[in-house]
Amino acid sequence: MRIDRIYQCEHGKYVVDVYLDNGEFYFTSHHFETKKEAELWAESWCYWANNLIDGGVDTVYYILQVPDTWPGPPIGANPYSGLFVKIGRSKNVLQRLQNLQTGTYGELIIHALEPGGSERESELHRQFSSLRRHGEWFACSTELTNHIYSTWYKNKMLPPEHQYEVLKLAHRIQDYKQIRQILGHTPDTVNPALDDEWHGTTMIDLVYSSLAKNEK
Missing domain, CATH: 3.30.160.160 (YegP-like)
Incomplete structure (x- = not known):
């Protein structure tokens, strides 16, 4: 650059x-x-x-957790309502992501990166302390969602595959919005596992759910 x-x-x-x-x-x-x-x-x-890329600098990351069973945001809510984001720091964000994915349910997406070390990380944790749910995981309020978008806009640095995942998530949100409009309500069950009990209106998403992914 x-x-x-x-x-x-x-x-x-x-x-x-x-x-x-x-x-x-x-x-x-x-x-x-x-x-x-x-x-x-x-x-x-x-x-x-x-x-x-070489891991020579501290980087603050925003990693979004998106479960298969997330039905999309409620009507009128911010796009990431119901999701959680991890705000942390690392010199090797991709390795950190890999470690997190091992013990985390759902898809993890690197949504934004910014320069910064422990001081910046602590500042962000204080800023969004009311949204903290567990460890470094925070609920995506409107304020935090806007901050994530703003951080991405200012720095424009994401691995290409995660740029694609962010765009795919935007399409998923729009698709789920249209499904709710057709049904008149949010489905009772979204992308359940095959051995889960299905109840009410069940939606199986064959584009974005793990059922559509090749696990081999």
């Missing part, structure tokens, strides 16, 4: 154009009040981004 230019927008704030090493445009940063703030962000962000 490299910085191509820092410039002032029409409304007086500053932005940074970020390019890949091959010269391809990557993204334009969020806005900064001063050029100095933009320069400081550009320097620290580039150092973090260029050392992220």
Whole structure:
């Protein structure tokens, strides 16, 4: 990653154009009040981004847990209502994810990453302390969901397979919304295991559930 230019927008704030090493445009940063703030962000962000893959820097991660049985958000709720996110830090996020997946039910998706170590992690834990449910797992309120999206928008760094999973989750949420509209209510059972007792209106999702995945 490299910085191509820092410039002032029409409304007086500053932005940074970020390019890949091959010269391809990557993204334009969020806005900064001063050029100095933009320069400081550009320097620290580039150092973090260029050392992220090699595990040379601390990274704060937001890992979303999405159970097969999640029926989607209630009508009028934020998109991730009913889900939990783990806010932690690691120098090797993919390895951390693999360790977490072993003992965690449902799919785990890396939704956002940002530079930061223990101090930033503790700051976030304090900020969302009222949402803490267990350890580093937090309930996805509207505020926290917006923060996750904002963090992704500011940093634009996710493994490609997790970018795809985030997009797939957005489609799943929209599909479930349409199903509720057709049924007039949320299904009583969503993606139950084959040996579970089925009751009421049961929905089997052959696109997003584990029933559709090749376990071999």
